Amino acid sequence: MITPVAYRRAVRPFAITPGVRARRRSGALRAVAPLLALALAAAGCGHPARDYTIPRQPLPEHETPLKGRTATIGEVTYTAIGVRTKIPEVIGSHASWIPHGQYVRVRLLMVNHGRERHDLDPYRQRLVTADGATYLPNTDAMQISRAPSGVQSIASQEMRAFDLWYDVPANAKVKALRVLGDPSSSRLGDQLKGAAVGHTKNPVDLSLT
Structure with a gap:
């Protein structure tokens, strides 16, 4: 699982020029997001819904x-x-x-x-x-x-x-x-x-x- 420290390092800006930092931070976030999601899934930190969807059953008469x-x-x-x-x-x-x-x-x-x-x-x-x-x-x-x-x-x-x-x-x-x-x-x-x-x-x- 990616640690908070590793995550912050991954999204650290590569320049300090005003106006460039935001664009590069956004790009870095987009790049690391799939890796973070993959790591979370591999570590079992998140699960989709695990309920069956049961087909509707006809109700007997007068029940x-x-x-x-x-x-x-x-x-x-x-x-x-x-x-x-x-x-x-x-x-x-x-x-x-x-x-x-x-x-x-x-x-x-x-x-x-x-x-x-x-x-x-x-x-x-x-x-x-x-x-x-x-x-x-x-x-x-x-x-x-x-x-x-x-x-x-x-x-x-x-x-x-x-x-x-x-x-x-x-x-x-x-x-x-x-x-x-x-x-x-x-x-x-x-x-x-x-x-x-x-x-x-x-x-x-x-x-x-």
Whole structure:
């Protein structure tokens, strides 16, 4: 990396004649600027934006998109990206079913930022209603809609999204999705000790309002 002293020497004027100094200083600056940029890049002092540009996804009918409902458990981020309430029926290719109250569908996005696989059990993710009651996913709706079945293994650097279906009372108002994640660490030292990622809160509530 070019040091401040080297930079000042590179742009030092070569003459003291009034009117010439400014022109030569400008030329020297133009000459050294590419070298400075190259040195900074080689030294890792600057990076371009490092975010994916994800194509826009079509919103399912009657679903409400959610923004900013993100939390991190261990090395995985969880985001509630959509919710639909008051669903009167779930319809699949082989069956349909009517809820006891109302179906609520929550779309969950997960991104694994670790070097190891992490597990998530869809059937342990609870829906929290405004009265504080919690509900586990409804098996009938999950099976008919072809939602994930069994523990899901999320690969290193993988991004995945799927729906969770709940059957809650007809007059219930949804409040949050309570996510129970995998707080394990990719660090060998943590794995040998059976330790979780530091300062990990688990479960966490993602607001749906």
